[in-house]
Amino acid sequence: MNPSFITDAQNTWCLGCGNFALQHAIKDVIFGLIKDGTPRESIVLVAGIGCHGKIADYLNISTFYSLHGRAIAVATGIKLANPDLTVICSVGDGDTYAEGLAHLIFAAKRNIDITVIVHNNRVYGLTKGQYTPTSPGKYHGKSTPRGISDDPPFNPVEILLCSGCGFIARGYTRRQEELTGLIHDAIVHRGFSVVDTLQICASFLDMTDMYNERVYVPDGHNPEDFAAACMIAREWDYDSDGPIALGTIYRKNIPTYESRFRVPQKSDVEKARSVDKIMRERS
Ligand code: SF4
DSSP states (O other): OOGGGBSSSSOOOOOOHHHHHHHHHHHHHHHHHTTTTOOOOGGGEOOOOSSSGHHHHBSSSEEEEETOHHHHHHHHHHHHHOTTTTEEEEEHHHIIIIIHHHHHHHHHHHHHHEEEEEEEESSSSTTTOOOOOOOOTTOOTTTTTTTOOOOOOHHHHHHHHTTTOOOEEETTTTHHHHHHHHHHHHHHSSEEEEEEEEBBTTTOOHHHHHHHHHEEOOOOOTOOOHHHHHHHHHOOOSSOOOEEOOEEEOOOOOHHHHHHHHOOOOOOOHHHHHHHHHHHHHH
């Protein structure tokens, strides 16, 4: 709602891009957290590389533009250095499910208390439409003019369940209200949380009709039931015509990594001295 959370930077996302829905959902959640007492300066958003990454320029909060596939590693470092921060990662599917996959799995295994929002448009949009690990098998892109039927997508929800992830949700950029709720629940969850968001890429892979026909919110699903979560995860393998469940798929409270492994914290004076020392050495 609050316009001051959107920067004046010129927005270069294509018209109809799902990144707008994600930007506004994240902004609304952050606005709500701040209203409820979280200091604005204690919220950090780390972005990966891809169309989604421009969110670091477009949101008026503390942001960090990381390297391709490395947003989760950077966010982990930020959280360990200062566990009081609320750390959110905006990442792409080509970014985190390809180059950054090991970081995703190990962050889930460790249960570091950060939130990963995957802008899963299932295509490399910024570089004009190459296929990613979640592109549909029949996708005809610039690098795959005959489709990619020999290399079907993997199912990130199943991977996360197998990796020990304590909070997994699936959102859709054309269901804004639900998406905002899921992002909020993921951020307030204590531990590693992921919102795999089916995002429309209006220019290279517009799956609006397909998603609109198949998405649903399961009635009576208990997200604390691991077996039920596995069943929902397997209903749709990111390639089949199966029903696509939205909402919180799995949730479990597990001790966080930073509660088990704390980096010795420095006082404000010690921190200031360390910064001075680094600045002196570099000048
Ligand atoms: S190429 Fe696709 S993902 Fe990138 S800005 Fe355009 S619509 Fe969005």
